[in-house]
Amino acid sequence: SAVISQKPSRDICQRGTSLTIQCQVDSQVTMMFWYRQQPGQSLTLIATANQGSEATYESGFVIDKFPISRPNLTFSTLTVSNMSPEDSSIYLCSADRTMNTEAFFGQGTRLTVV
Amino acid sequence: EDKVVQSPLSLVVHEGDTVTLNCSYEVTNFRSLLWYKQEKKAPTFLFMLTSSGIEKKSGRLSSILDKKELFSILNITATQTGDSAVYLCAAPNSGNTPLVFGKGTRLSVIA
Numbered sequence: 001s002a003v004i005s006q007k008p009s010r011d012i013c014q015r016g017t018s019l020t021i022q023c024q025v026d027s028q029v030t031m032m033f034w035y036r037q038q039p040g041q042s043l044t045l046i047a048t049a050n051q052g053s054e055a056t057y058e059s060g061f062v063i064d065k066f067p068i069s070r071p072n073l074t075f076s077t078l079t080v081s082n083m084s085p086e087d088s089s090i091y092l093c094s095a096d097r098t099m100n101t102e103a104f105f106g107q108g109t110r111l112t113v114v
Numbered sequence: 115e116d117k118v119v120q121s122p123l124s125l126v127v128h129e130g131d132t133v134t135l136n137c138s139y140e141v142t143n144f145r146s147l148l149w150y151k152q153e154k155k156a157p158t159f160l161f162m163l164t165s166s167g168i169e170k171k172s173g174r175l176s177s178i179l180d181k182k183e184l185f186s187i188l189n190i191t192a193t194q195t196g197d198s199a200v201y202l203c204a205a206p207n208s209g210n211t212p213l214v215f216g217k218g219t220r221l222s223v224i225a
Contacts, residue, residue, distance in 0.1 A: 033212040042202065043157075043215045090155050094212070102148055102162045103204075103213055108155025 006093055006106025013083055013113050020079045021109045023093035028073035030097065034066070037090040037108075046091075049076040083113045116141045116207045120216035127223055131193050135219045137203030138185040147186050148213065149177055150202040157202055160188070193223045 005024045013019050023032065032049040047055040047068055055068035070076045080087050090110050096103040121136045139147060146164045150157035161170045163179035163186055170177050174193075179186045190197055200220050204213040 031212070035212075042217045043204075043213075045212050045214075048212060092156065102159045104159060105156045110155060 004093060004095060004104060004106035006109060008109055009107060010110040011112070013111065015084050015113055017083055018079055018081045019083065019111060020077050021091055021093070022077050023075065023095075023106045025074045025095050027097075029095040030073070031095060032070060032076045033094045033103070034068060034076070034078045035092045035094060037092065039089070043092065046078070049078075080111065083111075085113045087111065088113050116205070116214045118203055118205055118214050118216035120201075120203050120219050122219060123217060124220040125222070127193055127221070129194060129223055129225050131223075132189065132191045133193060133221065135188040135190075135201050135203075135221070136185065137187070137216055139203075139205050140184065141205045141207065141214065144181065145206055147179055148204045149186070149188050150204065152200045152202055152218070153198075160201075190221075193221075195223050195225055197221060198223045 003026045007022055011019055034046040035043040036046050037043050045058050046061045046066055047057040049055050049068050049070040051070045051073055065081050067079045088111055090108050092108045093106040094103045118139045125133060127133055146162050148162050149160040151160055161177040163177060166179055166181040174191045177186060177188045188201060198221055200218040202218045203216040207214050
């Protein structure tokens with residue numbers, strides 16, 4: 001599997017501000033995904049980051065709150081906008097090469113909003 | 115709606131015990147089922163299962179899939195404290211990825 005470098009690893013942010021999380025893959029991948037894991041919960045998909053087009057958001061997640069960029073096949077960013085304490089979570093990016101290979105994950109970003 | 119259900123949600127065992135973690139799924143156009151171990155933040159890949167009845171094994175961990183009954187199990191033998199983690203079961207949704215995750219089983223192994 002490939003390696004995803006995700007940063008920042010953690011951050012503590014003031015409510016009302018925004019944070020951009022970056023993921024860099026060491027090789028080209030077709031699909032990249034962003035997940036959120038709230039405390040004590042499992043992973044919930046936020047959106048699929050599409051190269052060359054707008055991200056596809058899951059129910060309950062909107063572009064204004066979670067804008068995503070995917071400028072090329074190795075990089076994506078997720079911004080958490082106008083943060084509130086409810087946004088405190090672990091955010092994970094993920095990618096896979098093909099339909100037949102496992103998805104692999106970045107190291108995760110632990111976000112705390114105060 | 116695709117879903118993955120894991121049981122138990124948490125488990126406490128002593129070192130040396132054998133544990134079995136369960137995962138049932140309802141996924142349209144099933145392709146595979148995956149197991150991950152999550153210790154801190156990032157899930158690490160354990161197994162991908164696509165065929166019924168074929169056990170996959172890695173050291174003390176093994177897993178098998180039953181496509182007729184729509185479930186999988188993850189076995190860990192001779193558990194060690196380092197096995198303490200959340201074990202996640204996931205399946206690609208009805209299209210391609212992304213993954214639909216179960217809630218996970220939190221395993222605690224005590225000395």
